Amino acid sequence: MASELPRIALVMGDPAGISPELTAKLLALDEIRAAARIVVLGDRRIFEQGAQVAGVDPALVYLRQGQPLTSAPDPHFIDLENLSPDKVERCKATKVGGAFAIDNFSRALHMAHAGAVDAVCFTPFNKQAMRYVYPGYEDEIGFVSDTIGFTGIAREFNVLEGLWNARVTSHIPLAKVASAITTENILAELELADRCLRAAGITRPRIAVAAINPHAGDGGNCGREEIEIIEPAVKAAVARGFDASGPYPADTVFVRARGGAFDAVLTMYHDQGQIAMKLMGFDRGVTLLGGFPFPICTPAHGTAYDIAWKGIANVGGARAAFLMAAKMAAEKCIAGNA
Numbered sequence: 001m002a003s004e005l006p007r008i009a010l011v012m013g014d015p016a017g018i019s020p021e022l023t024a025k026l027l028a029l030d031e032i033r034a035a036a037r038i039v040v041l042g043d044r045r046i047f048e049q050g051a052q053v054a055g056v057d058p059a060l061v062y063l064r065q066g067q068p069l070t071s072a073p074d075p076h077f078i079d080l081e082n083l084s085p086d087k088v089e090r091c092k093a094t095k096v097g098g099a100f101a102i103d104n105f106s107r108a109l110h111m112a113h114a115g116a117v118d119a120v121c122f123t124p125f126n127k128q129a130m131r132y133v134y135p136g137y138e139d140e141i142g143f144v145s146d147t148i149g150f151t152g153i154a155r156e157f158n159v160l161e162g163l164w165n166a167r168v169t170s171h172i173p174l175a176k177v178a179s180a181i182t183t184e185n186i187l188a189e190l191e192l193a194d195r196c197l198r199a200a201g202i203t204r205p206r207i208a209v210a211a212i213n214p215h216a217g218d219g220g221n222c223g224r225e226e227i228e229i230i231e232p233a234v235k236a237a238v239a240r241g242f243d244a245s246g247p248y249p250a251d252t253v254f255v256r257a258r259g260g261a262f263d264a265v266l267t268m269y270h271d272q273g274q275i276a277m278k279l280m281g282f283d284r285g286v287t288l289l290g291g292f293p294f295p296i297c298t299p300a301h302g303t304a305y306d307i308a309w310k311g312i313a314n315v316g317g318a319r320a321a322f323l324m325a326a327k328m329a330a331e332k333c334i335a336g337n338a
């Protein structure tokens with residue numbers, strides 16, 4: 001195993017969904033095995049069931065908790081023995097499933113925080129299942145911050161090859177979005193996006209800012225947020241030296257972005273960007289938790305209970321997430337700020 005390869009903790013996610021089969025499919029890919037020194041965290045029994053439905057049998061070095069990693073080139077699987085298969089209710093969000101994912105994830109985060117691995121990649125979690133265990137769970141951002149004692153700003157970014165999507169609001173009800181859009185919030189998200197893109201090697205990120213109302217408000221005809229809130233934020237960002245522009249009508253800004261006009265689009269809420277990004281490349285999309293002291297990546301898709309445990313889940317998103325984590329770790333792309 002080449003010592004210069006990045007070390008990645010690969011976390012088994014929600015056991016009720018497609019995580020077990022995706023973890024197995026991923027570990028069977030030569031490209032993945034060659035990209036990093038991999039440490040898998042999970043339960044061997046669940047993993048082997050996932051491998052069986054996926055029809056793969058990747059060579060792994062199995063260890064028990066506390067056993068040292070070896071110099072063998074194959075991925076190492078730390079068998080936490082933390083979930084008996086008879087406890088798994090497939091295709092359903094349960095507390096047992098949430099606890100398994102949280103246990104695996106927090107161990108990986110502690111490893112990364114301690115410098116034992118360079119990045120973390122996880123197969124999908126289910127937010128409802130996580131909330132059964134950790135009631136304050138809104139998304140992974142707060143959980144990671146609490147787990148490693150991080151007090152800086154971190155956010156989710158969706159990345160499809162060279163195009164990034166940042167957002168001003170994330171996992172909140174749509175009814176609360178308009179009141180959460182302020183000039184200060186937009187500026188803060190734009191600055192973080194700029195920093196994360198730079199850390200990923202884009203030297204002067206061109207960031208398009210989306211409007212919130214149809215046709216960017218049509219001169220105030222259908223909403224004044226563009227005039228009163230978003231435009232002032234873009235102007236302030238430009239005055240601070242950022243390559244920001246907008247507000248652009250949200251229904252067409254991604255058409256331009258796809259054509260190469262921008263490196264990133266800052267949207268006002270989750271689905272404004274996600275619909276566009278997922279339509280452009282559902283099987284390749286990555287979610288990056290950016291701003292932390294180490295890269296954390298996961299596929300942009302979720303637990304897919306409707307197709308889980310059939311062996312048909314597409315591994316493309318997990319592959320892209322793993323390779324992005326490996327690349328960022330190898331290039332020491334730390335978008336962290338504290």
Ligand SMILES: NC(=O)C1=CN([C@@H]2O[C@H](COP(=O)(O)OP(=O)(O)OC[C@H]3O[C@@H](n4cnc5c(N)ncnc54)[C@H](O)[C@@H]3O)[C@@H](O)[C@H]2O)C=CC1
Pocket residue numbers: 018123124125126127128287298299300301302303304305306307312313314315317
């Ligand atoms: N990486 C992660 O941890 C993510 C987790 N989630 C969580 O997943 C749960 C379910 O979310 P949904 O909105 O239902 O989205 P979803 O992505 O799980 O499913 C949406 C549709 O896409 C299909 N799909 C998803 N991944 C696929 C794959 N790899 N191959 C083939 N088809 C696939 C599903 O079968 C379903 O029809 C939620 O709790 C959500 O928060 C959502 C996105 C990312």
Ligand SMILES: NCC(=O)COP(=O)(O)O
Pocket residue numbers: 124125139140156274287298300
């Ligand atoms: N677990 C990551 C995650 O949920 C990302 O999904 P999304 O809510 O950004 O679609």
